[in-house]
Amino acid sequence: KQEVTQIPAALSVPEGENLVLNCSFTDSAIYNLQWFRQDPGKGLTSLLLIQSSQREQTSGRLNASLDKSSGRSTLYIAASQPGDSATYLCAVVDGNEKLTFGTGTRLTIIP
Amino acid sequence: DAEITQSPRHKITETGRQVTLACHQTWNHNNMFWYRQDLGHGLRLIHYSYGVQDTNKGEVSDGYSVSRSNTEDLPLTLESAASSQTSVYFCASSDFAGTSGTYEQYFGPGTRLTVT
Numbered sequence: 168k169q170e171v172t173q174i175p176a177a178l179s180v181p182e183g184e185n186l187v188l189n190c191s192f193t194d195s196a197i198y199n200l201q202w203f204r205q206d207p208g209k210g211l212t213s214l215l216l217i218q219s220s221q222r223e224q225t226s227g228r229l230n231a232s233l234d235k236s237s238g239r240s241t242l243y244i245a246a247s248q249p250g251d252s253a254t255y256l257c258a259v260v261d262g263n264e265k266l267t268f269g270t271g272t273r274l275t276i277i278p
Numbered sequence: 279d280a281e282i283t284q285s286p287r288h289k290i291t292e293t294g295r296q297v298t299l300a301c302h303q304t305w306n307h308n309n310m311f312w313y314r315q316d317l318g319h320g321l322r323l324i325h326y327s328y329g330v331q332d333t334n335k336g337e338v339s340d341g342y343s344v345s346r347s348n349t350e351d352l353p354l355t356l357e358s359a360a361s362s363q364t365s366v367y368f369c370a371s372s373d374f375a376g377t378s379g380t381y382e383q384y385f386g387p388g389t390r391l392t393v394t
Contacts, residue, residue, distance in 0.1 A: 210387040213382060266321075
């Protein structure tokens with residue numbers, strides 16, 4: 168059974184800093200990996216999707232990497248802003264398109 | 279613009295009652311999913327469907343059912359609501375995106391269900 172872990176569960180950093188969020192998974196037979204953002208009381212917004220054959224994806228200040236063989240992904244946020252405060256979730260997709268989620272990292276950017 | 283909607287957004291019901299949560303998507307996606315989100319457990323898959331008349335059980339399907347009579351809708355029914363089913367429920371849909379060569383799931387805004 169696939170298990171996805173995100174450490175730390177919570178992170179606070181001053182505005183302007185670069186930061187890295189971590190995601191690890193136990194079964195490397197994944198189809199792709201998605202990073203989501205969730206604001207309090209809201210739904211999930213897809214940030215980046217990395218196919219299993221890719222190493223990284225970039226969107227603006229966000230860069231996600233994938234090392235499938237070691238079961239790890241990172242989400243890099245450059246020049247953090249207070250508006251980046253949210254919970255970040257990673258999820259891996261198996262061959263049946265089912266998502267297995269991590270429990271998330273709650274990020275707080277301190278102005 | 280295409281979207282995925284859920285209704286109601288908030289629901290309070292009593293133990294033992296039947297409850298149906300609606301999910302409607304205008305993406306014309308074949309695949310639809312229901313998840314529940316709870317503190318300490320993250321999001322867990324309840325049921326999913328790959329197309330009309332197709333339904334499958336997920337990780338936490340006991341006490342829930344779905345039916346798929348058309349492409350756009352996948353209603354989730356709690357047959358006899360229990361306090362353990364108090365949660366936030368999310369619906370999602372996906373389809374193969376030829377341009378990106380992969381599947382990407384899009385989520386609805388969620389329904390907060392309280393069972394008293």
